[in-house]
Amino acid sequence: MAATKLLAAVIDAKTSLDGLTDHDHGHPQFRALDMRDRALVRAILTTALRFRGTIQALIDARLERKLPANAHTLSHVLHVAAAQMLFLDVPDSAAVDLAVTQAKADPRTTRFAALVNGVLREIARRKERALPAALGQTDDAPEWFVTRLRAAYGEAHAADILAAHRLEAPVDLTVKTDAEGWAQKLGGTLLPTGSVRLEKLDGPLTALTGFDAGEWWVQDAAASMPARLFGDIAGLAVTDLCAAPGGKTAQLAHAGAKVTALELSPNRAKRLATNLERLGLSAAIVTDDLFAYEPAELFDAVLLDAPCSSTGTVRRHPDVPWTKGPQDVEKLAGLQARMLAHAATLVKPGGRLVFSNCSLDPLEGEDVCRDFLASHPDMQADPILPGEFAFADPFLNERGELRTTPAGMKQATPALSGLDGFFAARFRKLT
Numbered sequence: 190m191a192a193t194k195l196l197a198a199v200i201d202a203k204t205s206l207d208g209l210t211d212h213d214h215g216h217p218q219f220r221a222l223d224m225r226d227r228a229l230v231r232a233i234l235t236t237a238l239r240f241r242g243t244i245q246a247l248i249d250a251r252l253e254r255k256l257p258a259n260a261h262t263l264s265h266v267l268h269v270a271a272a273q274m275l276f277l278d279v280p281d282s283a284a285v286d287l288a289v290t291q292a293k294a295d296p297r298t299t300r301f302a303a304l305v306n307g308v309l310r311e312i313a314r315r316k317e318r319a320l321p322a323a324l325g326q327t328d329d330a331p332e333w334f335v336t337r338l339r340a341a342y343g344e345a346h347a348a349d350i351l352a353a354h355r356l357e358a359p360v361d362l363t364v365k366t367d368a369e370g371w372a373q374k375l376g377g378t379l380l381p382t383g384s385v386r387l388e389k390l391d392g393p394l395t396a397l398t399g400f401d402a403g404e405w406w407v408q409d410a411a412a413s414m415p416a417r418l419f420g421d422i423a424g425l426a427v428t429d430l431c432a433a434p435g436g437k438t439a440q441l442a443h444a445g446a447k448v449t450a451l452e453l454s455p456n457r458a459k460r461l462a463t464n465l466e467r468l469g470l471s472a473a474i475v476t477d478d479l480f481a482y483e484p485a486e487l488f489d490a491v492l493l494d495a496p497c498s499s500t501g502t503v504r505r506h507p508d509v510p511w512t513k514g515p516q517d518v519e520k521l522a523g524l525q526a527r528m529l530a531h532a533a534t535l536v537k538p539g540g541r542l543v544f545s546n547c548s549l550d551p552l553e554g555e556d557v558c559r560d561f562l563a564s565h566p567d568m569q570a571d572p573i574l575p576g577e578f579a580f581a582d583p584f585l586n587e588r589g590e591l592r593t594t595p596a597g598m599k600q601a602t603p604a605l606s607g608l609d610g611f612f613a614a615r616f617r618k619l620t
Contacts, residue, residue: 242327349596358504411611415545433457497546501610545613554612
């Protein structure tokens with residue numbers, strides 16, 4: 190019941206899966222579950238979203254006619270059951286019986302209980318052959334998203350990105366010192382970027398060696414790059430705008446900068462402070478709106494990791510393509526342009542500005558930067574040069590901007606490969 194209800198909230202109401210499954214403030218039906226059932230519901234939902242196109246194709250193939258256009262609840266019941274049968278370690282009979290019981294209990298779906306039973310049992314009987322075929326014929330993403338990927342990256346690269354989205358993302362850690370040693374201690378892999386990668390966790394993250402001592406923090410390998418593009422910042426005045434949850438703030442503080450962390454949300458600012466405290470790092474935390482922020486002195490370096498459509502994080506957040514659309518990309522690109530313009534006013538003459546976000550869409554990255562330079566004669570591009578940062582070299586475009594995709598950074602296995610989609614560009618204020 191809970192999984193179906195939450196899937197409806199994602200698909201029909203465009204609600205964030207993370208928000209729905211937050212342990213303290215999530216959906217009431219989710220919070221009513223014990224921790225084991227919460228984990229199962231979360232697994233069902235991420236799987237149903239990750240393979241939504243494949244599941245729909247298998248359902249459609251077993252229907253004599255399409256479901257009624259308003260039969261949303263019925264569709265969600267089928268998707269939740271099929272996700273368990275096809276991809277999770279749930280017995281077919283248990284998934285079918287639960288779905289039929291749920292259909293009978295809801296006045297909107299009672300008359301379809303026999304259909305639910307028939308479709309799901311047919312999927313179970315034929316899944317060994319039908320599933321590989323369906324996976325090969327679907328993109329598991331909405332049309333708007335696939336269209337924009339292909340336009341930006343071409344057919345082949347877009348296909349590789351979509352394939353990566355079918356894999357659960359590993360856990361990356363940024364460590365303070367001795368990354369190779371921590372990779373050995375934690376049974377992980379040292380990435381070319383310097384991050385430590387764990388393929389999967391056998392227990393809670395907080396139980397890992399080094400968590401309580403603040404030796405590392407969770408941060409995707411791609412997300413760790415923008416803060417490093419300033420180079421040596423020891424002793425410099427640096428601000429991290431939109432700072433929470435604080436991974437980049439921690440990087441800047443650990444590098445020896447005098448950091449001011451700006452965060453609009455008081456609750457997120459508290460979380461930032463808690464994270465820094467665990468890590469034994471310090472920053473001046475300011476809770477304010479970026480557009481109203483007027484510091485007493487300008488900064489040597491400004492980092493703006495701007496709000497975006499988050500399409501680079503689909504491996505971790507498979508709800509993103511289903512809760513966002515082209516209109517969100519366009520709206521957020523406009524917001525980023527305004528934020529970047531204001532961020533530039535905070536940079537000292539001769540200082541550096543790094544703009545980044547976790548979108549795959551050029552409208553939120555390359556296009557924002559092109560328009561910014563055209564309208565700000567006091568700022569110039571400060572290209573990232575080949576060889577300047579070894580970690581960045583594989584991801585540089587011809588303009589010296591950083592662009593990663595989930596199809597990048599091949600490792601020994603597909604499960605250990607890839608990274609979030611990120612964009613970053615560097616600018617310098619003219620003296």
